[in-house]
Amino acid sequence: MDNDQKITLGHGSGGRLTRDLIRQLFLQNFDNCFLAPLNDSAILEIGGVKLAFTTDSHVVQPLFYPGGDIGRLAVCGTVNDLAVMGAAPHFLSCAYIIEENFGFETLELITRSMAGAALEAGVKIVTGDTKVVEHGKGDGLFINTAGIGKVVYELPKPVKPGDKILVNGPIGNHEIAILIARGGLDIKVDLQSDCAPLNGLISSLWEVSDQIRFMRDPTRGGLATVLNELVTGQDFGVLLFEDQIPVLESVQGVCSLLGFDPLYLANEGKVVIIVSPEQTDQVLDRMLAHPLGKDARIIGEIVNTPSEMVCLRTISGGIRILDMLTASQLPRIC
Amino acid sequence: MDNDQKITLGHGSGGRLTRDLIRQLFLQNFDNCFLAPLNDSAILEIGGVKLAFTTDSHVVQPLFYPGGDIGRLAVCGTVNDLAVMGAAPHFLSCAYIIEENFGFETLELITRSMAGAALEAGVKIVTGDTKVVEHGKGDGLFINTAGIGKVVYELPKPVKPGDKILVNGPIGNHEIAILIARGGLDIKVDLQSDCAPLNGLISSLWEVSDQIRFMRDPTRGGLATVLNELVTGQDFGVLLFEDQIPVLESVQGVCSLLGFDPLYLANEGKVVIIVSPEQTDQVLDRMLAHPLGKDARIIGEIVNTPSEMVCLRTISGGIRILDMLTASQLPRIC
Numbered sequence: 001m002d003n004d005q006k007i008t009l010g011h012g013s014g015g016r017l018t019r020d021l022i023r024q025l026f027l028q029n030f031d032n033c034f035l036a037p038l039n040d041s042a043i044l045e046i047g048g049v050k051l052a053f054t055t056d057s058h059v060v061q062p063l064f065y066p067g068g069d070i071g072r073l074a075v076c077g078t079v080n081d082l083a084v085m086g087a088a089p090h091f092l093s094c095a096y097i098i099e100e101n102f103g104f105e106t107l108e109l110i111t112r113s114m115a116g117a118a119l120e121a122g123v124k125i126v127t128g129d130t131k132v133v134e135h136g137k138g139d140g141l142f143i144n145t146a147g148i149g150k151v152v153y154e155l156p157k158p159v160k161p162g163d164k165i166l167v168n169g170p171i172g173n174h175e176i177a178i179l180i181a182r183g184g185l186d187i188k189v190d191l192q193s194d195c196a197p198l199n200g201l202i203s204s205l206w207e208v209s210d211q212i213r214f215m216r217d218p219t220r221g222g223l224a225t226v227l228n229e230l231v232t233g234q235d236f237g238v239l240l241f242e243d244q245i246p247v248l249e250s251v252q253g254v255c256s257l258l259g260f261d262p263l264y265l266a267n268e269g270k271v272v273i274i275v276s277p278e279q280t281d282q283v284l285d286r287m288l289a290h291p292l293g294k295d296a297r298i299i300g301e302i303v304n305t306p307s308e309m310v311c312l313r314t315i316s317g318g319i320r321i322l323d324m325l326t327a328s329q330l331p332r333i334c
Numbered sequence: 335m336d337n338d339q340k341i342t343l344g345h346g347s348g349g350r351l352t353r354d355l356i357r358q359l360f361l362q363n364f365d366n367c368f369l370a371p372l373n374d375s376a377i378l379e380i381g382g383v384k385l386a387f388t389t390d391s392h393v394v395q396p397l398f399y400p401g402g403d404i405g406r407l408a409v410c411g412t413v414n415d416l417a418v419m420g421a422a423p424h425f426l427s428c429a430y431i432i433e434e435n436f437g438f439e440t441l442e443l444i445t446r447s448m449a450g451a452a453l454e455a456g457v458k459i460v461t462g463d464t465k466v467v468e469h470g471k472g473d474g475l476f477i478n479t480a481g482i483g484k485v486v487y488e489l490p491k492p493v494k495p496g497d498k499i500l501v502n503g504p505i506g507n508h509e510i511a512i513l514i515a516r517g518g519l520d521i522k523v524d525l526q527s528d529c530a531p532l533n534g535l536i537s538s539l540w541e542v543s544d545q546i547r548f549m550r551d552p553t554r555g556g557l558a559t560v561l562n563e564l565v566t567g568q569d570f571g572v573l574l575f576e577d578q579i580p581v582l583e584s585v586q587g588v589c590s591l592l593g594f595d596p597l598y599l600a601n602e603g604k605v606v607i608i609v610s611p612e613q614t615d616q617v618l619d620r621m622l623a624h625p626l627g628k629d630a631r632i633i634g635e636i637v638n639t640p641s642e643m644v645c646l647r648t649i650s651g652g653i654r655i656l657d658m659l660t661a662s663q664l665p666r667i668c
Contacts, residue, residue, distance in 0.1 A: 004437070004438075004439065005437075005438045006434075006435045006436065006437060006438065007432050007433075007434060007435065007436045007437075007438060007441065007466055008434060008435075008466070009434055009466050009468065010466075011432070011464065011466050012432070012464060012465045012466030012467075018464055021464060022462065022464060024442075025441060025442060025445045025464075026428070026445070026459075026462050029442075029445045029446055029448070029449040030428070030445075030448070030449055030452070030458075030459040030460075030462075032458045032459075032460065034425070034458060034460035034461075035458075035459065035460050035461065035462070041461060042425070042427075042460035042461040044424070044425055044460060044482075046383055046385065046424060046425075046482065046484050047381075047382075047383035047484055048381075048383070049380055049381035049382070049383045051380065051482070053425055053427060053460060053461055053482060054427070054461050055427035055428070055429045055461055055462065055463050055478065055480055056429065056463045057429040057430075057431050057463050057465045057476075057478055058465075059431060059465045059467050090378070090380060091368070091376070091378055091380075091387055093387065093388070093389035093480050094360070094364070094389070095389045095390065095391040095478050095480075096391075097391050097393060097431070097476055098341045098345070098346070099341075100340075100341060100342060100343055101340045101341065101342075102340065102341045103338070103339075103340060103341075104338075104339045104340065104341060105338065107341065107359060108358075108359060108363075111359045111360070111363045111364075112363055114363070114364070115363040115364055118364070124364075124366045124368060124369075125360075125364040125366075125369065126364075126366065126368035126369050126376035126378060126387060127368075127369065127375060127376040127387055127388050127389055128356065128360050128364075128369070128389065129389050129390045129391050129478075130345065130346060130352055130355060130356060130359075131346045131391045131392075131393045131476075131666075132341055132342070132343050132344075132345050132346030132665070133346075133393050133473060133476075133666065134343065134665070134666075136470070137472070137473040138471070138472060138473070139467060139471040139472070142391075142431055142465075142476070144389065144391055144429050144463075144478035144480075146389055146427050146429075146478075146480030148378075148380065148385070148387060148482060150380050150381055331466070331468070332465075332467065332468075
């Protein structure tokens with residue numbers, strides 16, 4: 001990035017521009033072994049205890065949408081970032097940046113929603129901060145949540161060709177729900193965001209498998225971006241089966257209409273899991289038994305070649321290369 | 335607060351309005367024993383290890399000012415919030431909310447400043463997040479830092495009448511430096527913010543004293559607000575000696591001109607310490623030996639009566655009651 005360049009909305013997309021920015025800013029300046037893997041949480045050790053630590057600021061618009069709100073999103077996002085690193089989420093922080101003249105009643109609704117999501121996830125919000133900026137210098141409310149959890153399952157483990165790729169349900173619901181909630185489109189769809197805390201589902205899988213190799217929640221950038229990040233610099237690739245990837249008809253419909261690709265859409269209650277072929281059945285069965293995994297599917301596998309690439313075997317039988325998302329399809333979805 | 339009320343800049347001041355908002359929103363909804371004390375950090379236990387955990391969003395304007403910038407402020411603020419709770423700060427998170435069109439070069443300068451402050455404090459920035467909002471929906475850059483440290487000195491301990499109150503140097507520099515940096519005032523003052531990581535100074539005191547009862551960094555709301563928070567609901571009070579409180583001539587000058595009170599001004603490199611009379615000398619000596627404590631002073635003491643009040647023995651010999659700050663003297667100072 002040239003020094004006289006400006007930050008664009010694409011730099012917040014979670015795709016390649018975000019990745020490049022983070023590498024150039026954070027990795028170059030904050031260089032240390034904990035940050036270097038750029039995982040959803042950093043894995044640390046304090047006093048002999050292994051911890052996961054993560055942070056996320058939430059700038060979603062609108063603040064309320066079918067299936068959730070910024071408060072629920074903030075809790076679930078941080079809980080999920082800890083859980084996919086093999087940690088049991090314990091404690092969250094909550095920092096508000098409020099625009100002057102924001103209504104107290106709305107703030108209370110959102111705070112209650114955070115409290116509800118925290119209860120659902122079994123985490124405690126233990127520390128907070130409140131800042132107020134002048135009218136016109138913010139956008140209603142931004143929420144940062146950081147989180148700490150105790151690592152109970154070591155992740156990631158080495159991924160091997162033949163490993164299966166699973167997802168716990170239909171993809172794209174969150175981003176399309178946000179899109180519809182913004183209005184301005186002449187589309188009527190009965191759709192809710194999938195926003196949910198996944199730590200219960202995820203920890204139930206550790207009980208039945210010690211061969212889960214990798215987990216990630218496909219938020220900004222979606223399924224295709226997460227898997228591209230996984231294969232980068234590796235001697236293996238990913239093959240996805242389009243006919244196995246669950247996408248709701250309503251989501252598919254909006255995508256067809258607007259030219260979006262569900263594989264790049266953000267999710268807030270989905271987890272991609274890579275597991276050995278030997279233990280795939282027991283992991284899938286356990287997922288199917290959980291309310292948040294009842295639509296789980298095997299959607300692909302790790303392959304030898306082509307390495308460093310994510311390929312999709314399309315319904316028509318062709319092969320399509322899925323590149324990493326460059327900018328976002330839609331800004332401010334989380 | 336009425337439900338139809340709006341959030342004002344005063345709710346972000348760190349004074350009484352902030353306190354009331356936090357009680358009404360956070361304490362009522364996030365009710366748990368970790369949050370309840372409303373200290374600068376929450377004290378937690380994970381796997382038998384006692385940790386401090388804190389968060390702060392930074393919205394200071396301007397982003398650069400004499401003696402610091404938003405990046406240095408973000409690191410120092412979080413490091414100090416951990417240190418005053420008796421913790422050795424270890425790990426920080428860093429989350430940017432960037433306004434579209436913000437210059438990459440400026441972002442890099444600020445990131446480098448964070449890295450420098452982290453090095454100075456001996457902490458590692460291990461996890462991060464980047465969000466971008468549309469032009470006009472933010473204000474250049476907001477930074478959230480959360481932090482984790484291991485508790486090495488148990489705080490707070492019971493405060494007793496006769497205990498001495500110390501501060502490590504002149505107060506008010508940060509807020510006045512910000513005020514001047516904003517321009518628009520026909521005042522020329524050679525003044526720098528005191529923004530600094532205090533964990534080195536603070537941990538050096540634990541080596542010489544086991545009777546430090548209380549520590550707090552007097553940021554938003556200043557010295558008077560911190561001490562008011564301390565005495566609320568207690569059977570003791572505070573007596574400060576105006577002639578002993580260090581205030582730079584330049585700060586005093588601007589205050590006189592604008593009608594500000596230095597006792598309510600924000601600091602970002604100051605710590606208020608309460609210690610037993612028996613160990614006051616050794617703590618003061620150790621403070622004076624540290625570069626960040628070389629202007630340390632005994633500025634007051636804990637008294638039996640009047641309880642629940644902070645009183646100032648003025649230079650002219652009178653007694654003035656110092657109430658808690660209601661709103662801020664100046665918004666967005668941190």
